[in-house]
Amino acid sequence: MEQTLMLKQLSEAVAGGFNACDRMENGQLYMLVNGVPTLNKDWTIATVDMLISVPNTYPVGGLDAFYIDSALMLHNGQKHPRVQPAPNILGKSWGVVSWHYNKPWSFSDTFLTHIYHCQDFLRKGSRSN
Amino acid sequence: MIIRTSEIIWTQIDQILNRSFNQNRTLEWGIIGVVEKLGDEVFLIREIFLPTQKDLDQSEGGLIFSSPYIRRAQLWAQRQGKSGLVFFHTHPLANDQVSFSWFDDTQEPLLIKNLREIWPGSEHISIVVGKNAYKGRVYLQGERAQDLMKLYVIGRTIKVISLFGNRVQPPMPSHIFDRAKEVTSAGALQILKDMKIAIIGAGGTGCLMVELLRRAGCGNLLLIDDDIVEDTNLNRLLFASSTDVEEKNKKVSVALRANDQCVLENKLEIIDGNVTNPSVLHKLSGIDLLIGCIDKDYPRYVLNDFAVKYFMPYVDLGSEIGIAGEKLQSLDARVTYVYPGGPCLNCRGLIDHERIRLEGLQLQERRRHIGLGYCQDIDIKQPAVMELNMRAASFAALFIRHLVQPFLDQGGEMDFRESITSMTIKKVGLKSPKMECAVCGYKYNFV
Ligand SMILES: [Zn+2]
Numbered sequence: 001m002e003q004t005l006m007l008k009q010l011s012e013a014v015a016g017g018f019n020a021c022d023r024m025e026n027g028q029l030y031m032l033v034n035g036v037p038t039l040n041k042d043w044t045i046a047t048v049d050m051l052i053s054v055p056n057t058y059p060v061g062g063l064d065a066f067y068i069d070s071a072l073m074l075h076n077g078q079k080h081p082r083v084q085p086a087p088n089i090l091g092k093s094w095g096v097v098s099w100h101y102n103k104p105w106s107f108s109d110t111f112l113t114h115i116y117h118c119q120d121f122l123r124k125g126s127r128s129n
Numbered sequence: 130m131i132i133r134t135s136e137i138i139w140t141q142i143d144q145i146l147n148r149s150f151n152q153n154r155t156l157e158w159g160i161i162g163v164v165e166k167l168g169d170e171v172f173l174i175r176e177i178f179l180p181t182q183k184d185l186d187q188s189e190g191g192l193i194f195s196s197p198y199i200r201r202a203q204l205w206a207q208r209q210g211k212s213g214l215v216f217f218h219t220h221p222l223a224n225d226q227v228s229f230s231w232f233d234d235t236q237e238p239l240l241i242k243n244l245r246e247i248w249p250g251s252e253h254i255s256i257v258v259g260k261n262a263y264k265g266r267v268y269l270q271g272e273r274a275q276d277l278m279k280l281y282v283i284g285r286t287i288k289v290i291s292l293f294g295n296r297v298q299p300p301m302p303s304h305i306f307d308r309a310k311e312v313t314s315a316g317a318l319q320i321l322k323d324m325k326i327a328i329i330g331a332g333g334t335g336c337l338m339v340e341l342l343r344r345a346g347c348g349n350l351l352l353i354d355d356d357i358v359e360d361t362n363l364n365r366l367l368f369a370s371s372t373d374v375e376e377k378n379k380k381v382s383v384a385l386r387a388n389d390q391c392v393l394e395n396k397l398e399i400i401d402g403n404v405t406n407p408s409v410l411h412k413l414s415g416i417d418l419l420i421g422c423i424d425k426d427y428p429r430y431v432l433n434d435f436a437v438k439y440f441m442p443y444v445d446l447g448s449e450i451g452i453a454g455e456k457l458q459s460l461d462a463r464v465t466y467v468y469p470g471g472p473c474l475n476c477r478g479l480i481d482h483e484r485i486r487l488e489g490l491q492l493q494e495r496r497r498h499i500g501l502g503y504c505q506d507i508d509i510k511q512p513a514v515m516e517l518n519m520r521a522a523s524f525a526a527l528f529i530r531h532l533v534q535p536f537l538d539q540g541g542e543m544d545f546r547e548s549i550t551s552m553t554i555k556k557v558g559l560k561s562p563k564m565e566c567a568v569c570g571y572k573y574n575f576v
Contacts (some may be wrong), residue, residue: 010179026491026493027491028490028491028493028494053490053494053498055485055486055487055488055489055490056489056490057405057427057485057486057488057489058489060427060430060482060485061427061482061485061486061487061488061489062482062486063486064498064503065487065498065503083500085495086344087497095499096501098501098502098503100503104482106567107567127483
């Protein structure tokens with residue numbers, strides 16, 4: 001993806017109140033968002049780190065799903081059923097969240113709108129499905 | 130240098146200019162358009178400003194465009210960051226030969242000088258039109274006027290207008306093409322010989338296209354691919370051998386070697402690269418016809434976008450073998466033609482954005498996404514055989530002949546799919562007919 005577009009969309013995410021930055025591992029570009037508010041009392045923690053893989057065909061190829069800090073737990077001591085185990089990325093342990101769109105990715109979608117979309121999962125807490 | 134425009138725009142220009150030849154052949158008519166430079170060799174005409182009666186002063190034996198008319202076009206073009214203007218005017222008494230008059234030679238440089246004072250760096254074109262002849266010249270930055278060679282009109286067919294000022298008789302073709310002249314006449318053959326054709330993808334379908342187009346008389350081919358030859362390609366890659374596999378030779382090198390060994394006089398240039406790389410894509414600027422023979426969706430998206438943006442005729446082809454369990458379900462060959470004003474690959478539903486997302490992820494990351502179970506596995510090697518590729522390539526090559534010398538009854542909205550299993554040929558409709566296409570802006574409005 002173009003450097004200028006990435007910087008534009010990262011700044012937009014930062015302006016939207018998210019601590020977002022770009023990271024690269026094994027040739028794969030990621031957007032790392034630290035300390036995203038979890039917005040629901042079902043979770044044991046108030047903020048959580050999020051990781052989103054960005055295809056090099058972005059923005060034609062859109063964003064989908066995301067990784068979440070493996071520390072994210074529900075109060076019942078369980079992980080959310082939509083969170084599946086994932087390998088270490090950037091030296092940190094994650095779970096991958098199977099969280100998708102029901103409409104095609106469009107050119108009006110951005111890094112920021114995707115973070116909102118992922119935060120919806122958190123907002124719904126244990127009711128997320 | 131050449132000019133390219135669309136059939137839709139050309140029809141409007143032609144209607145205005147034809148007034149000189151339909152009526153009593155005394156009045157000069159003219160029209161102003163906007164030009165945009167693409168690379169070093171091509172000017173595009175995408176916008177025209179239709180003149181009203183008061184925009185043209187036809188009284189003095191020489192046509193004068195009114196200042197407000199020129200100003201209207203200039204302001205718009207300059208604001209839009211275009212390269213300059215194009216001025217068409219007629220010489221009503223000229224038939225098979227036309228040239229710039231003394232009046233044109235004295236007035237035009239003044240007009241250009243004035244334009245450059247208010248619009249520094251602009252480059253302008255002038256075309257004088259007779260009943261059956263056209264002559265064109267371009268005023269490039271800091272240079273004297275230069276002759277223009279051709280105007281390509283791209284639509285359901287490709288029309289080539291010579292800008293040399295006379296009706297050019299095509300030279301006698303080589304005897305090699307004697308048996309094909311009923312399908313492709315000397316004039317059409319000359320177009321194929323001069324046209325620069327880029328074939329993107331040198332795999333099972335691309336290598337066949339190179340072979341068919343050389344033998345159809347296409348003189349300037351460019352082949353682009355960055356793949357090496359693998360042993361699983363040998364069932365369908367023309368001229369490739371096990372030595373190429375051992376030596377990890379590029380597919381484009383195999384095609385070049387075969388081309389060099391053949392007596393046909395075509396040129397074949399190769400690029401070891403991928404069109405998703407902007408510097409490779411840029412090399413397509415001077416191309417007159419694009420042929421897509423690729424099985425990935427992102428490069429096809431890039432090509433389609435490029436063709437739509439720059440009024441390039443684009444023939445995309447492919448074949449697909451469908452398997453359900455162990456059973457062979459379908460054998461399909463497809464050829465699609467994209468041209469300005471017509472639907473593109475995107476609105477025809479031939480580009481899958483989910484695939485583009487997956488193609489853009491690194492292998493490990495992609496495997497994780499596919500593992501979530503929400504998308505198709507794009508890493509499975511699809512079955513492919515030469516004879517099915519041949520169905521698509523053969524039809525595409527015939528269709529390219531048709532573009533320069535029409536013979537198909539329904540050549541228009543070309544999106545054709547042949548099913549070998551059901552022995553049927555059908556035209557394919559649009560995927561989302563009610564939506565406006567995000568790539569080409571096409572709205573479903575044909576039956
Ligand atoms: Zn379209």
